[in-house]
Amino acid sequence: VALASAGQAVTLWGRNAGTMARMRDTREAPRLPGIALPREITISAEIETVSQAQTLLLAVPMQTLSALLHDISAPLNGQRLVACCKGIDLGTGTGPSRVIAEAKPQAVPAVLTGPSFAADIARGLPTALTLACADAEIGHALQHQLSTPSLRLYRSTDVAGAELGGALKNVMAIACGACIGAGLGDSARAALMTRGFAEMTRFAVHYGAQPETLAGLSGLGDLALTCTSELSRNYRFGQALGRGESFDANVTVEGAATARAVTAIAQKRSLSLPISTAVAALVEQRATVAEVLQDLLSRPLKEE
Ligand SMILES: NC(=O)C1=CN([C@@H]2O[C@H](COP(=O)(O)OP(=O)(O)OC[C@H]3O[C@@H](n4cnc5c(N)ncnc54)[C@H](OP(=O)(O)O)[C@@H]3O)[C@@H](O)[C@H]2O)C=CC1
Numbered sequence: 644v645a646l647a648s649a650g651q652a653v654t655l656w657g658r659n660a661g662t663m664a665r666m667r668d669t670r671e672a673p674r675l676p677g678i679a680l681p682r683e684i685t686i687s688a689e690i691e692t693v694s695q696a697q698t699l700l701l702a703v704p705m706q707t708l709s710a711l712l713h714d715i716s717a718p719l720n721g722q723r724l725v726a727c728c729k730g731i732d733l734g735t736g737t738g739p740s741r742v743i744a745e746a747k748p749q750a751v752p753a754v755l756t757g758p759s760f761a762a763d764i765a766r767g768l769p770t771a772l773t774l775a776c777a778d779a780e781i782g783h784a785l786q787h788q789l790s791t792p793s794l795r796l797y798r799s800t801d802v803a804g805a806e807l808g809g810a811l812k813n814v815m816a817i818a819c820g821a822c823i824g825a826g827l828g829d830s831a832r833a834a835l836m837t838r839g840f841a842e843m844t845r846f847a848v849h850y851g852a853q854p855e856t857l858a859g860l861s862g863l864g865d866l867a868l869t870c871t872s873e874l875s876r877n878y879r880f881g882q883a884l885g886r887g888e889s890f891d892a893n894v895t896v897e898g899a900a901t902a903r904a905v906t907a908i909a910q911k912r913s914l915s916l917p918i919s920t921a922v923a924a925l926v927e928q929r930a931t932v933a934e935v936l937q938d939l940l941s942r943p944l945k946e947e
């Protein structure tokens with residue numbers, strides 16, 4: 644919507660022919676009610692209409708990215724594949740850029756991430772994101788191609804930092820939601836966000852990320868948004884856990900799988916990730932909020 648409103652030709656592809664036909668008729672997306680889809684957007688359920696594009700934005704949940712790429716038979720030679728998903732693939736323990744590189748080795752992977760609710764962007768509200776691409780020249784081109792007057796992209800070549808910040812902030816949002824849902828208070832949430840940020844940085848740096856990237860939009864920026872807004876699904880899922888309520892299983896909650904993925908990696912690599920480990924235990928119903936809180940508070944006292 645943002646790009647089409649700024650005059651770019653955009654084709655929107657989705658796998659469900661019926662849904663896409665209804666979207667063509669109503670010019671509205673079921674997942675973005677109340678937002679008119681500009682006439683400039685071509686809506687299609689035929690993958691061939693997009694698989695030749697120079698730039699493809701891949702906006703699917705992380706755990707489905709690999710399947711989507713394998714459904715596209717074309718090699719996407721030299722095309723720019725911009726992952727918009729935030730998470731770590733449970734099957735391989737890798738982020739979106741690696742999943743792209745494995746599935747389409749001749750394509751150029753990039754990542755678009757940062758604090759942004761889809762509805763805010765579609766309404767034209769001011770938003771700033773990180774566009775990360777290991778190829779600096781292509782990253783520069785993508786930054787200019789995908790920025791609009793209200794959507795401001797900063798560029799980076801630190802792909803690991805950008806994608807791990809986006810993946811891990813969802814885990815921290817679940818923790819913060821659980822904290823508020825269980826009535827533990829705003830002070831406890833501030834502590835979780837701060838120690839969560841330390842944990843995100845430690846994990847990402849282990850994978851070669853720059854700490855400055857974690858302190859940017861894709862890390863701290865998205866952490867601030869997602870840990871404090873009830874518009875976040877990860878946060879609301881955490882709130883439900885904290886209140887002992889059920890949560891709609893059809894809603895995409897990226898942090899749940901990511902908590903499990905990073906906990907498995909942490910165990911293999913002897914990394915200390917106490918908050919992510921606690922969230923994985925909550926998600927897998929191996930522990931209650933009271934139990935994980937007790938574990939977190941009884942850890943040895945240490946230097947900050
Ligand atoms: N929503 C937001 O505000 C933001 C989301 N993101 C990230 O974007 C990613 C997607 O999230 P979001 O769009 O909200 O998720 P939703 O659950 O709202 O939508 C997922 C979409 O992906 C499609 N899909 C799922 N699996 C496949 C597949 N195998 N092949 C093709 N299409 C598939 C679904 O199709 P169908 O309708 O047919 O089921 C649906 O259209 C997540 O990683 C999220 O973290 C990032 C920033 C903001």
Ligand SMILES: O=C(CO)COP(=O)(O)O
Pocket residue numbers: 729757758759760813816865868869874875876877878895896897
């Ligand atoms: O990533 C997002 C905001 O930047 C969207 O967060 P949720 O997936 O928690 O709704």
